[in-house]
Amino acid sequence: MKRTLFADAVALATAFFVSASAYAQSLSPTPSPTAPTPSPSPSPIAIKAGRLLDVKTGKIANNLYISIENHRIKSVSAEAPAGVRVIDLSGAFVMPGMVDCHAHILGDLSDLSPGSSFRMSSAKKTLWGMKNLKVWLAKGFTALRDAGEDDLGYGQLALRDAINAGWIDGPRMQSSGSYISLNGGHGDSEDFIAPDQELPRRPNIADTVDEVASAVRRDIKYGADWIKLMGTGGVADLTSDFKVQELSEEQMAKAVEVAHRAGKRVMVHAEGTEGIKAAARAGVDSIEHGTMLDDEGAALLAQKGTWLVPTLYTFQHGVEQGTSQGKDPISLAKEKEIISYQQPAFTRALRARLKIAVGIDDEPQYLPKEVEALVRGGMTPLQALQAATINGAALLNWSDRIGTIEPGKFADIIAIDGDPTHDINAIEKVVFVMKDGVIVKNDLTPKSSEP
Numbered sequence: 001m002k003r004t005l006f007a008d009a010v011a012l013a014t015a016f017f018v019s020a021s022a023y024a025q026s027l028s029p030t031p032s033p034t035a036p037t038p039s040p041s042p043s044p045i046a047i048k049a050g051r052l053l054d055v056k057t058g059k060i061a062n063n064l065y066i067s068i069e070n071h072r073i074k075s076v077s078a079e080a081p082a083g084v085r086v087i088d089l090s091g092a093f094v095m096p097g098m099v100d101c102h103a104h105i106l107g108d109l110s111d112l113s114p115g116s117s118f119r120m121s122s123a124k125k126t127l128w129g130m131k132n133l134k135v136w137l138a139k140g141f142t143a144l145r146d147a148g149e150d151d152l153g154y155g156q157l158a159l160r161d162a163i164n165a166g167w168i169d170g171p172r173m174q175s176s177g178s179y180i181s182l183n184g185g186h187g188d189s190e191d192f193i194a195p196d197q198e199l200p201r202r203p204n205i206a207d208t209v210d211e212v213a214s215a216v217r218r219d220i221k222y223g224a225d226w227i228k229l230m231g232t233g234g235v236a237d238l239t240s241d242f243k244v245q246e247l248s249e250e251q252m253a254k255a256v257e258v259a260h261r262a263g264k265r266v267m268v269h270a271e272g273t274e275g276i277k278a279a280a281r282a283g284v285d286s287i288e289h290g291t292m293l294d295d296e297g298a299a300l301l302a303q304k305g306t307w308l309v310p311t312l313y314t315f316q317h318g319v320e321q322g323t324s325q326g327k328d329p330i331s332l333a334k335e336k337e338i339i340s341y342q343q344p345a346f347t348r349a350l351r352a353r354l355k356i357a358v359g360i361d362d363e364p365q366y367l368p369k370e371v372e373a374l375v376r377g378g379m380t381p382l383q384a385l386q387a388a389t390i391n392g393a394a395l396l397n398w399s400d401r402i403g404t405i406e407p408g409k410f411a412d413i414i415a416i417d418g419d420p421t422h423d424i425n426a427i428e429k430v431v432f433v434m435k436d437g438v439i440v441k442n443d444l445t446p447k448s449s450e451p
């Protein structure tokens with residue numbers, strides 16, 4: 001078919017508009033709360049909540065109606081709103097959608113072999129990511145923070161932008177860029193390759209303060225919301241020692257300076273005691289894992305207001321799993337060693353009343369297991385639910401839009417079969433998920449009354 005010049009011009013203008021608006025969204029993880037969401041606005045709807053959790057206070061109210069209009073919660077009241085379709089969740093426990101603050105979304109997450117990243121193109125990893133993101137939603141996690149990837153094509157940022165543009169389904173997302181790591185450090189994904197088989201140096205390997213600054217700027221250039229530093233050794237790679245601090249305090253402070261100046265934030269993988277404290281002193285925004293936190297470190301995080309994302313379950317699960325999913329015995333041995341530090345450190349974190357958010361750092365099918373692990377570790381069920389909702393929202397600087405069910409917030413709402421404030425394991429039975437006012441899962445008999 002012959003296209004007219006005019007049609008070409010319209011197509012070009014449309015393409016420009018779509019990419020320009022996606023670009024505008026990618027500029028900031030916190031667009032103005034009044035900015036319209038790009039997906040078409042669903043018609044007004046209401047949810048009848050049999051039990052509704054006020055996650056701030058732990059109070060549970062019965063038989064309230066949540067009215068939803070233009071992606072947002074309009075009101076919460078005892079009166080049924082007139083003239084709108086009502087979703088009947090009167091048999092369920094209704095609460096805000098949850099937030100995962102330590103997600104890795106790209107590739108086949110069940111492949112734990114050291115070379116897994118090298119067997120897949122960026123395109124394929126990203127398509128896997130599209131599939132993986134649906135699991136986050138199905139488990140009731142309507143927002144996530146990607147904790148970094150080693151994908152040279154930044155597939156995680158493409159997925160974030162595709163969700164924002166309404167092209168694909170997925171949680172609201174903020175994302176880190178590529179891991180910034182020392183040569184041979186925890187984030188050097190080639191540290192299992194023999195010296196005469198080495199590939200060209202990866203872009204975010206940084207051995208000096210200046211190299212850290214360049215790597216941070218590179219991530220910002222391609223649209224990262226967060227900078228992910230590998231502050232200490234870790235478990236999954238084959239050469240690093242998790243007890244050892246890798247990036248210097250000076251390097252981490254430089255990353256904070258460059259990132260904060262650009263309005264971005266910094267999350268740091270930190271297992272070993274000294275690395276945790278150096279990261280906190282450097283002014284980072286969140287410590288990931290914190291598995292060997294000591295009393296001095298806990299006091300420092302408390303004083304600085306640094307967030308902790310403890311990722312308890314992934315190591316517990318990893319020890320159970322053994323080498324069954326291709327994990328190298330070297331990693332398994334490290335995992336068995338590090339697990340002994342976990343509970344004492346988490347007890348210190350609770351005693352110091354640190355700001356704690358939920359992060360899975362594992363396959364998304366296990367998301368509820370992290371919430372349960374927080375309770376086994378000493379939180380009350382309500383505290384764990386708060387870590388998964390209001391705390392996650394606060395860490396993402398999104399307290400004005402998600403984390404509670406209140407007028408003005410985005411309609412990210414889930415329902416559970418059971419009461420997780422009594423038995424946290426009920427969190428496994430997510431039967432209904434709404435994100436942005438759109439139902440993405442409904443396992444209940446759809447009993448809704450038409451107006």
Ligand SMILES: [Zn+2]
Pocket residue numbers: 102104147361
């Ligand atoms: Zn991680």
